Amino acid sequence: MKDTLNKAAPVIEAKGLNLTFQTGDGPVHALKDVNLTVERGDFVSFIGPSGCGKTTFLRCVAALEHPTGGSLTVNGMSPDEARRKRAYGYVFQAAGLYPWRTIAGNIALPLEIMGFSKAEQAERIERVLELVELKGFGKKFPWQLSGGMQQRASIARALAFDADILLMDEPFGALDEIVRDRLNEEVLKLWAATGKTIGFVTHSIPEAVYLSTKIVVMSPRPGRITDVIESPLPKERPLDIRDSREFIEIAHRVREGLRAGHGDEV
């Protein structure tokens, strides 16, 4: 079963992708000749300095931005079609929960829009709340929870409708180190439990190395990929794997990639 899935078409495939924004100061090359293939079940991190196009790439996959050149397919479809087929859940840097809805109500929102029955909504809400360890908090309002709990709720919301791709744009960027470690562990557990394909934007080298099977290093002006690293780390990753030699070597290579990208510019 797993093998047949792996042999299927790539989940995300970008070929010669270009995106130029027209601004008042002339055109900005946000993405230039981006080629990338993401297989089913991959955990792909995008890392690079601000303006390197990592968020823009994720937004293109989600059909929130439209490339000006090249080709991009999601599950073999155009991103717009994939969106209509509800191919992905998106988690933003801020939780973006609606303050007038309870946590359960927030998770129900995409389900309501997609026309799930009331009974099925309730059943799914229960399931995803348990998945992100927020059981019993369904009746609380977002402003009654801590930042970390809010972000977990927003992940639950993205999981509720069973999209097979999870796109996360610096989801833990605004949280402190300790909460972040915990949530990183939880995301790995979630990934192992659900087998989803995850695209993850981050500023943090340890976070990228700890989480990913594939690390995409990007650099700015124009936004492009400078290195793609296949991680040799095992799928099971306790937090102290970060002290291992392999981990440090990968982190080193990421840092080198970031520095090289920066050097080009000078």
Next chain:
Amino acid sequence: MMWLVGAVVFWLAAWAVNAAVARSALGRTRGGRVFVPVLFGVTVLVLWEGVVRGFGVQPVILPPPSLIGAKIAGSAGVLWADFVQTVVKGALSGFVIGVGAAFVVAVAIDRVPVLQRGLLPIGNFVAALPIVGLAPILVMWFGFDWQSKAAVVVVMVFFPVLVNLVAGLQASERMQRDLMATWGAGYWQTLVKLRLPAAMPFFFNGVKIATTLALIGAIVAEFFGSPIVGMGFRISTEVGRLGLDMVWAEIAVAALAGSVFYGAVTVVERWVTFWHPSQRH
């Protein structure tokens, strides 16, 4: 002289009592929180009564509250008829129509951006018309009865609600609209589930302004023609007859009605926008 001395003594005594209650544990109980402002109000009335009687002020200039109270009690039937005519028929129906129309137009403006450039300036223009010019025209158009008063109220109420709601519909964050897009939500789903709820704090700002405008509009419009009932009609005719106690009685009713109206809107607002930082306690 006795009146003056008595009033001042009462004032000082009430002041001392209020200060003591507010400082003691009693001031934090529910009863204490009601008692302090009520005693303050009573004090104002007693002072007013004492000063007017002590200095022998003519009732035409300022009647004492006891006289106004007696007038209210003595002409309750007339006051009630005036209240129904002006507040219930004129102000309330105009308020409902005006707020409803503003709501529909705000959504239309939002849906069809061209309208924003066309309709907003027209709304602005109508709002800038002076009510003393507009009211007689609307009385000519809609007749002497309450319909013309409601029309004046509609015109006055429409613009503040419209402007606030149009602004409120832009108040949702881009990230939240992006989220709706990733779920494949259409325009109406996004409007109902995101943008209208997010606009409610703005909307209620407009509605609260509208409550006071509605009452002013309904009363003033009666100066320009009305049947022989209504608060504005009564005020203008009684002033002519130097029946200032009746004028004050109408003012008291108007103040009470306005406060209750505003308070009711505030209660609804708290219920709808409980989630907004300004409403969380």
